Amino acid sequence: MNDPMNRRECLMRFGLSGLTVGLGSVTATPLLAQNPGESTGFESSVIASHKVQANSAGATLVDGRVIQPARELPILDETDVLIVGGGPAGIVAAIAAKRSGARVTLVERYGHFGGLWTGGLVLLVIGHIVGGKKQVCQGIGEEIMRRLDKMDGAIIDRKPGSKPTVDAEAVKYLMVEMIEEAGIRVFLHCWGVGAIVTGNVVRGAVFESKSGRQAILAKVVIDATGDGDVFAAAGARFEHRSHNVGLVSRIGNLDRVDAAKAANTPKPKHLGLRTPVAGVNWVNMHGPEVDALDVVTLTRMEMNHRKFIWQSIQKTRGTPGYERVYLVETAPQLGVRITRVLDGVNAVRLADLRAHTKFPDVIGMGGEEGGDHGEWQIPYGALVPTKVDNVLAAGRCICAERSMADLVRLIPNCFVTGHAAGVAAAVAVQERCLPRDVDVAKVQKVLRQQDAYLG
Numbered sequence: 001m002n003d004p005m006n007r008r009e010c011l012m013r014f015g016l017s018g019l020t021v022g023l024g025s026v027t028a029t030p031l032l033a034q035n036p037g038e039s040t041g042f043e044s045s046v047i048a049s050h051k052v053q054a055n056s057a058g059a060t061l062v063d064g065r066v067i068q069p070a071r072e073l074p075i076l077d078e079t080d081v082l083i084v085g086g087g088p089a090g091i092v093a094a095i096a097a098k099r100s101g102a103r104v105t106l107v108e109r110y111g112h113f114g115g116l117w118t119g120g121l122v123l124l125v126i127g128h129i130v131g132g133k134k135q136v137c138q139g140i141g142e143e144i145m146r147r148l149d150k151m152d153g154a155i156i157d158r159k160p161g162s163k164p165t166v167d168a169e170a171v172k173y174l175m176v177e178m179i180e181e182a183g184i185r186v187f188l189h190c191w192g193v194g195a196i197v198t199g200n201v202v203r204g205a206v207f208e209s210k211s212g213r214q215a216i217l218a219k220v221v222i223d224a225t226g227d228g229d230v231f232a233a234a235g236a237r238f239e240h241r242s243h244n245v246g247l248v249s250r251i252g253n254l255d256r257v258d259a260a261k262a263a264n265t266p267k268p269k270h271l272g273l274r275t276p277v278a279g280v281n282w283v284n285m286h287g288p289e290v291d292a293l294d295v296v297t298l299t300r301m302e303m304n305h306r307k308f309i310w311q312s313i314q315k316t317r318g319t320p321g322y323e324r325v326y327l328v329e330t331a332p333q334l335g336v337r338i339t340r341v342l343d344g345v346n347a348v349r350l351a352d353l354r355a356h357t358k359f360p361d362v363i364g365m366g367g368e369e370g371g372d373h374g375e376w377q378i379p380y381g382a383l384v385p386t387k388v389d390n391v392l393a394a395g396r397c398i399c400a401e402r403s404m405a406d407l408v409r410l411i412p413n414c415f416v417t418g419h420a421a422g423v424a425a426a427v428a429v430q431e432r433c434l435p436r437d438v439d440v441a442k443v444q445k446v447l448r449q450q451d452a453y454l455g
């Protein structure tokens, strides 16, 4: 009779020692010597014993108040253009700034790129067309989409007027590939928690990570956090908005529904839309209108939505014919649509869309799902704060009227504003001027060279 080896025996017999990638040798003094006979096949070493974290936060309790003393922060990096947030806007901004000749550092709080597009499982890329089928999102955003076209299983329905839908893992993979190709310096697992400001000029940002609190200095900063975390920390004015907060999920086995059994029963709700993975749909969620800057609310949303999704799938499974449908995953990231919106020197306005206003500082064109109206221009001023200098907004937090925010925040429109912010920041660095004073004609020229469409 065969005696199958368990995992531990297998590792010991074949002497496997785990996968070691890219690590140099580490000199260590173990506190407790490991018995060689106790090897599990994995390896661990002591990097430094009896260590005290040099940059620990060290808050103290004084008369019932928590006080954090001033302290010097280690400088993690110095760069030309610092982009905080690696969502659709941040990724495109980083690539654009690098292609425009700047040294670029991109920082992201999670372990992957794509923002709501991947971590939020918002897989449908709408908002890139006008007048029915004319595509207005071009440039680096369109390059991303074309590259997804060439990847097996990465995107479906990629025609203007249909519903281009991606696979989140394909996007995450492609983002890494494009960031590496561009030669952009990246810090993941690094949360922007403050701005470095001299007077009203932003000089960089402060980050929190497992390495403690560190600073990155930059000539220009782009806030692509979606929530305006950096411009708010720098003292820029913004509008604090509430919007619907949902949680997107993916469900599977929709190709195994027993049609004969299901024929006489009403179709269950929340079956979603198809994705590049056969039998798997993504299920959008509207959610209630709440303040997504409030941590108590965010916690409640996560817990309520999670319960709702699980219970909803149980109902679906209780429907004749749908017994094999299952929950593949809930999005790792809550579906936050809008929080802070920059108070910019100009704004994206509905009246301008209706009047087909042409801005001398146009930096991109916006579209929508049906594309039933004409092109609407996005002025550079919508990216520039009224008050604070040396920081630009990109993506869903740029200055837009409430009536336009739902168009501005669509993924292709975030590509467009990210592209413009990246080029403008790089031009400001080259011209040694503030982004507010940049030569917009030059920004427009570089954008066109990078295949952006400005009307």
Ligand SMILES: Cc1cc2nc3c(=O)[nH]c(=O)nc-3n(C[C@H](O)[C@H](O)[C@H](O)COP(=O)(O)OP(=O)(O)OC[C@H]3O[C@@H](n4cnc5c(N)ncnc54)[C@H](O)[C@@H]3O)c2cc1C
Pocket: 084, 085, 086, 087, 088, 089, 090, 107, 108, 109, 110, 113, 114, 115, 116, 117, 120, 122, 123, 124, 125, 126, 127, 190, 191, 192, 193, 224, 225, 226, 227, 229, 246, 247, 248, 284, 285, 334, 335, 336, 337, 394, 395, 396, 397, 409, 410, 411, 412, 414
């Ligand atoms: C439920 C839902 C459904 C939607 N449906 C669609 C749709 O069908 N089609 C469509 O086109 N759009 C849709 N959208 C809108 C679209 O997904 C977003 O507006 C778009 O992804 C915004 O891109 P962004 O880069 O501005 O921000 P985000 O995608 O939010 O990316 C911001 C990035 O910054 C990072 N970040 C945030 N704060 C910090 C910090 N302090 N430090 C470091 N990193 C930080 C985040 O982790 C994230 O990676 C939907 C949105 C939601 C919530």
